[in-house]
Amino acid sequence: MTVVNDPQSPMYIPEKNREIARERAAERKSRIKGYLEVRDSIPTGTNRRERTEKSKARILEILGGTGDDWNDHRWHIGNVIKDTSTLSRILDLNDKEVAEIEKAARLCRWAVSPYYASLIDPSNRSCPVYMQSIPTSREYIEKGTEDHYAIKYNSPAPLITRLYPDRLIINVTNICAMFCRHCLRKKDISSKDMIYSRDNVRAALDYIASSPEIRDVLLTGGDALALPDNYLDWILGELDDIRHVEIKRLGSRMLATLPQRVTPELCGMLARHKPVYLNTQFNSPMEITPEAETAVDRLIGAGVIVGNQSVLLRGINNDVNVMKKLVHELVRIRVRPYYIFNCKKLEGIRHFRVPVSDGLNIIENLRGYTSGLAVPTFIITAPEGRGKTPMAPAYLLNYNRNGKLLFRTWAGDVCEYEDELLDE
Numbered sequence: 001m002t003v004v005n006d007p008q009s010p011m012y013i014p015e016k017n018r019e020i021a022r023e024r025a026a027e028r029k030s031r032i033k034g035y036l037e038v039r040d041s042i043p044t045g046t047n048r049r050e051r052t053e054k055s056k057a058r059i060l061e062i063l064g065g066t067g068d069d070w071n072d073h074r075w076h077i078g079n080v081i082k083d084t085s086t087l088s089r090i091l092d093l094n095d096k097e098v099a100e101i102e103k104a105a106r107l108c109r110w111a112v113s114p115y116y117a118s119l120i121d122p123s124n125r126s127c128p129v130y131m132q133s134i135p136t137s138r139e140y141i142e143k144g145t146e147d148h149y150a151i152k153y154n155s156p157a158p159l160i161t162r163l164y165p166d167r168l169i170i171n172v173t174n175i176c177a178m179f180c181r182h183c184l185r186k187k188d189i190s191s192k193d194m195i196y197s198r199d200n201v202r203a204a205l206d207y208i209a210s211s212p213e214i215r216d217v218l219l220t221g222g223d224a225l226a227l228p229d230n231y232l233d234w235i236l237g238e239l240d241d242i243r244h245v246e247i248k249r250l251g252s253r254m255l256a257t258l259p260q261r262v263t264p265e266l267c268g269m270l271a272r273h274k275p276v277y278l279n280t281q282f283n284s285p286m287e288i289t290p291e292a293e294t295a296v297d298r299l300i301g302a303g304v305i306v307g308n309q310s311v312l313l314r315g316i317n318n319d320v321n322v323m324k325k326l327v328h329e330l331v332r333i334r335v336r337p338y339y340i341f342n343c344k345k346l347e348g349i350r351h352f353r354v355p356v357s358d359g360l361n362i363i364e365n366l367r368g369y370t371s372g373l374a375v376p377t378f379i380i381t382a383p384e385g386r387g388k389t390p391m392a393p394a395y396l397l398n399y400n401r402n403g404k405l406l407f408r409t410w411a412g413d414v415c416e417y418e419d420e421l422l423d424e
């Protein structure tokens, strides 16, 4: 007799109960039937590898690079694609597309790393990677607004943005491996690349040193990994010397746009500054490639905790199944889905916006339907720099403090729950 068939065993289940459990399991499975039907057809950076390899070969030929160059982030930075004649050779652009790109570029420049360009499906203008990297006429047709307040009244010292009680940002550069078309900080991209000087960073560090309540400092920009290793090393070392700074965070999208930047040398340096967290931005499962996975492995090997902050984008990830695939791919490569941001109503990016209900619907279809580890928090940023505000479907239906809560479960069952009453 095996242990589970022994009525004395804590794992013993009578057959009639097992039958009920099988029915319940079948009912649970039926709740993700729609996802299971499409799951394997959703493009990812792994299952579209063959096409990506072809694009890579074509791009290397056009740019005159080698396989070794491809693995060198400096080659990608030196060969960033930012003119329509090169892009046309890679993506077979027509005249109208070229004209639109050039007109949109007058409002906000564009650039894309050869690596990220290799992820584009050249035959599909609705490709999520194309839409994130190549400008279209919608950037200048659709009007948005500006939130000047956020920067104007929230920078108590040079390069600093401070919105919260115990943490703040140092904006170290405006450089990125590509200029995302949906970027919330498009105004920072400006017309030229800038790495801010040590004097400016020194002033920011002095502010932090004189603010003992600051325990968490985020270096971002731009992209924190656009800084050379030695400059980043210096800033992290200075922060290590401020005793009340408990953690350092890096904001970098390079895991998605140029994962070759995550070199063993960079990771060796980061390992000396524990604890370091890195928040990146994967918005599409197509961005999760073997190269991205290698970058994450290296960071984790160096003790860096990696999280992901997606932006909810029309036609890119505002679909329950695509977002589910994205969070599954993230946890598979050991990146914790952390936030989904609602896109702001800003000039040049408004066409990416979707109703807040799309975000709520995504969370509704993740919570309970997949591991809690894979469920990010959906955030809208309050106007005038008032901070990130979580939005969640309503689970609590009634809380009248008479000892009972009325709530619904992820599966829609309405339940009562006995609360603990305070002693009179």
Ligand code: SF4
Binding pocket: 175, 176, 177, 178, 179, 180, 182, 183, 184, 185, 186, 221, 222, 223, 253
């Ligand atoms: S990498 Fe980040 S900061 Fe840079 S353009 Fe993209 S979204 Fe904006």
